[in-house]
Amino acid sequence: MLTKVRQQIMTSNQHYKAVADAHRRHRVFNVGDLVLVRLRRECFAPGTYSKLSRRKIGPVPITAKINDNEYTVALPDDCNTSPTFNVSDIWPYTPPDDGVITISSSESSSSEPGKS
Template identity: 70%
Template structure:
């Protein structure tokens, strides 16, 4: 059964390359049972013709792979959030389960820590932050785990008459 499954996989056309793995490696489609019955005589053609066809096929495969990767990137970019930070910005950092040492993870432990300052920018997608001393994890985080810190608002809260208590002086 394994050889049949391998043959089926190698002769199946890939949606990214628009060619089968067998045809990419051997430059022709695999022989089926009907093809083995009437094998054509092997005629030696010019090596230059073979090389031009092979290089053209490889260029087609490369073009199809590039187009497929562009489609995948466009689909991934629809869900990606673009967030740029500067060195010195205060941020909140999310600690994923993988960042905790084995046995230290708890459902009730803090997930976000901060505010912590950014101390280095690796690229637009990765930043190094200054973690507290008790955190034994790498200080480098992906932008998906970083949020800008917004300090609490210090404005005065006023209560309108509809929200006031009837037990206050002067109320009915």
């Protein structure tokens, strides 16, 4: 009976892990990659965080890889927080594209001369 219970617990745990892993964000970065870093309120000393301050800093390069879950980045000098971040707070940086800006039809029809 004990082996049946143990087997049922292991089956349930595997199912829970599969469901949790489906929502997990798995990202692996390399040293030198440019990333955006999210700054949480917990990163700052009490009284130094402003809710109007920037939420993300970047692009900043990754300087060291601790493991697949933690990275050290080169923060600017004015940032008084630890440079080590969890992968959940790091996004890959994509430079803005130089595409042509198009105006939608609703905007162009209202700006045409002679129409009221």
